[in-house]
Amino acid sequence: MATEGAELKAAEAGAAPPSYVEAKDVAPPPSYDSLFGQLKQAKENSDGNVDFVKTCCGILVGSVACTVCLGIFLAIPIAMIAVGATYLHDCPAERMIPIYLIVAGVFNIVSNILMIIRGKVNKRKEGEEEKKSGAGPEQLINCFLFAWFIAGNVWVYRTYDAWQSSNSMLDNFCDPTLYYFSFWIITSTYIVLGVLLVICLAVCICMCICGKKE
Template sequence: MACRYLTASFDDERQLVRTSVGWDYQMSTEGQPDYGAFMYQIREANKESENIIDFGCKTSNIICNTLFVTVFVGLSMAVPVAMVSVGVKYLEDCPKEPRIPIYLLVGGCFGMIKLLSTLWRNIQTRRYQDIEVVFDDHDSDGAFANTTYRTMDTILFLFLIGWQIAGTYWTLHIWTPHFEQLLHEPSNWCDKTVYMFTVYQLSGSYGVMVVFILVLFMLMCCQRCCYR
């Protein structure tokens, strides 16, 4: 009888603790504002990180999954669509550097794939609170999908970075070309629309990168200082 009583008490206590933990987690995820939940995740990432690089990767992932970034990614879909449109329309209108319209066309297509992938991932992450719920590591198919997604996403990201660097070189290589066709040099010109659009697109992309890096750096510095 004593053994049964102790067993029942232990089970009841364990169930009570489990219920309490689940309730606290639900309150922390539903009752806190987004800013509080965001800073809480940053602090937890700071505690769990092994080094500054690990913390930077975790912080970057947290930032990318925020509601602000999700909305920004959705609005940014207009950029690759415009790149494809301009690239197709002015494909033959930049003989000075014919690779500029190709850069817009290819970069716009793969950029749309990248943004759609990021948008889908962010929506799923916010819906299930954790990306690992979407890809169950205990399921072989889920693990395969998780590994495949991460690998393809990394390859696509590296390709876009390399493609943007190539587009930057092609654009700056003919800085301020003739915007109208010349009679004595029929190939020494580039349409003003396609060229200036490329310049603005590259400037905006690098601007977003700089802002993201600065925000990441400030968060890392603040959390590291507070943790110490």
């Protein structure tokens, strides 16, 4: 709109229309209500790259897109609860595997819901209030989930070469659906973490390159 107005004034005055650089300079800045505007403001107010990345993570967590993704991720914990409850007594080789799925599924759902709520609350607050809009319960749950995840690694991976699915009467029997689901839930976590690590490294490299150019 600003560019059209500048061109119209130039036409009325009989002068040549402004150049792209001139038009760009008079264009209004992005609204800080938009995601791009919030990221731009975070870049201007950040004390450094680390602070900028942390602020961006907080903004993205509160964004609608992230909320939708978290809603989709709720399907995985629900599936964990369903599989664990269905095959609760079908893995004498390691009886903690179905229990691991149920407990991890329940606490992951609670953690995701708290994250969504915190993102919505933080979006409506500013300054110190935003920093104090506590993530205490969420942090406790995440600490428990981390410890529970380590325990799940032990239960699942130590059974890898010890279980069989042909004879349910033996003590080393485990339902294949239950075991493979548990195995790939844990293994896929490492795959996702690896991908995120590569992305973070790429972002850091890009930020360093852009910083040198500036």
